[in-house]
Amino acid sequence: MPDKEPDQTADAPATTLADKIEWLINNLWPxxxxPPRNNVEAAAAITxxxxxxxxSxxxxxxxxGRQDNPQLRTLTAFATFFGVPLGYFGFPDESATIQEDLTFTSLRREVDSGTIDPDVLRALLDLSPSTRRIVGEMILAAASADRMAHHS
Incomplete structure (x- = not known):
């Protein structure tokens, strides 16, 4: 989606079912x-x-988060639509690895679309571990500030 809300970024892993659904809509919309402008369009596309x-x-x-125990067929439809394994919606231990894989998939899409400069990622790999840690902390702080700004 062109105008992604930054509140579910790679540094904020989705933990609740609501977080996971929102993350899929914001990051892996086919x-x-x-892209849906509302829940009616999202439901129509999935259907x-x-x-x-x-x-909707x-x-x-x-x-x-008003429904956290949907029918299996509903979760299966979401998994099919977004191209994720059904286990993505499962227990935290099971879904953590899947979330990491999906985060990398989303990141790759952003690089391929030109939203993220691949040179920046290459430069990050060239940094020393201690400098990479500092840059990582800066990114996490910026993402946290961005989420707070969008929720106030």
């Missing part, structure tokens, strides 16, 4: 599907792509 009837209310409840 490139061949127009059209999977054949599973997903309502269901999308809203999942995104806001």
């Amino acid at each position: 490139a061949d599907t127009p 059209a792509a999977t054949g599973e009837e997903i309502s 209310t269901t999308v809203w409840k999942l995104r806001t």
Whole structure:
């Protein structure tokens, strides 16, 4: 999606089901599907792509944490639409590795689209471990400040 909300960034792993759903919508929305402007469009896109009837209310409840135990067929539709394993929605130990893989997939898409300069990533690899740690702390602090600014 062109205008991603930064509140679910790579440094803030999705932990709750609501976080995971929001992260998928913000970071792994299929490139061949127009980004949704609202939950109605998100539900319609998922329904059209999977054949599973997903309502805008269901999308809203999942995104806001008002529903944290959806039917398996609902999670299967989300997993199919976003191209993630069903285990992504599972227990924290099981889904942590999947989240890391999906974060790298999202990062790769950002590099491929030109949103993130690949030279910056290459330069990060060239830094010494101690400098890389300092830069990492700066990025985490900036992301935290950005999230706070968007939630106030």
